[in-house]
């Protein structure tokens with residue numbers, strides 16, 4: 001048993017999940033880094049004084065067993081970030097391998113449900129808590145990601161259904177929807193010539209890609225007492241992507257003002 005409050009982060013071995021694990025540890029949580037990549041999760045857990053566990057979020061029995069084990073080994077878990085996710089190639093519908101389609105829905109939607117079910121139910125039956133489900137701005141705007149976008153939109157809907165399910169039991173459920181965030185998977189796509197990182201800033205009002213720590217900060221807030229009246233929302237952390245609208249047809253987003261002497 002630990003005297004620290006316990007938080008679980010899925011997908012904590014890399015990218016946004018890793019940044020969330022680091023931020024929550026800095027906030028004082030004992031963080032359980034759960035990931036399909038155990039060795040990488042161990043490295044992160046070692047750096048933040050947390051615990052690493054191997055988990056495939058698509059495996060219902062394993063997800064339930066992890067929750068059961070943590071409750072008895074460490075004590076009640078009162079925060080959970082469902083961040084594990086996979087991307088997809090942007091093939092046209094007739095070219096999209098249905099095995100890829102199924103895997104994306106399995107990890108990005110069903111896996112989020114299984115994570116929330118295992119941890120949220122135990123919180124609701126016990127001392128309460130808070131969950132953050134990681135969605136994406138691909139839930140709100142059209143992209144050529146015909147499995148990923150709908151899976152992330154399903155996570156937005158799930159955030160509302162579970163918030164209503166557990167609200168009276170002291171469990172808050174919120175979502176965070178990132179836009180272009182510079183993580184390992186995106187950098188790998190850039191190295192392989194699939195993404196041009198220089199285009200990222202063009203769509204975002206902040207003029208640059210988002211850093212993983214800038215997603216972890218609002219996740220930390222939504223799990224904190226400061227967000228005690230917030231549940232059922234999905235917060236876009238998008239650098240202004242959703243507000244950039246149709247400015248391209250009016251000459252584009254305004255450049256910065258010239259410095260005044």
Ligand SMILES: NC(=O)c1ccc[n+]([C@@H]2O[C@H](COP(=O)([O-])OP(=O)(O)OC[C@H]3O[C@@H](n4cnc5c(N)ncnc54)[C@H](O)[C@@H]3O)[C@@H](O)[C@H]2O)c1
Pocket residue numbers: 010011012013014015016017034035036037055056057058083084085086087107111134135136137177178179180181182183184185186
């Ligand atoms: N990077 C972005 O621009 C961006 C934008 C919007 C949303 N997101 C979402 O943020 C989350 C994290 O993305 P990221 O960019 O940090 O990716 P990433 O690939 O760097 O990290 C994803 C992590 O999830 C783990 N994972 C994958 N499948 C798993 C499974 N079945 N069970 C357990 N762990 C599994 C991976 O091992 C990895 O550690 C994802 O849900 C992603 O969809 C990312």
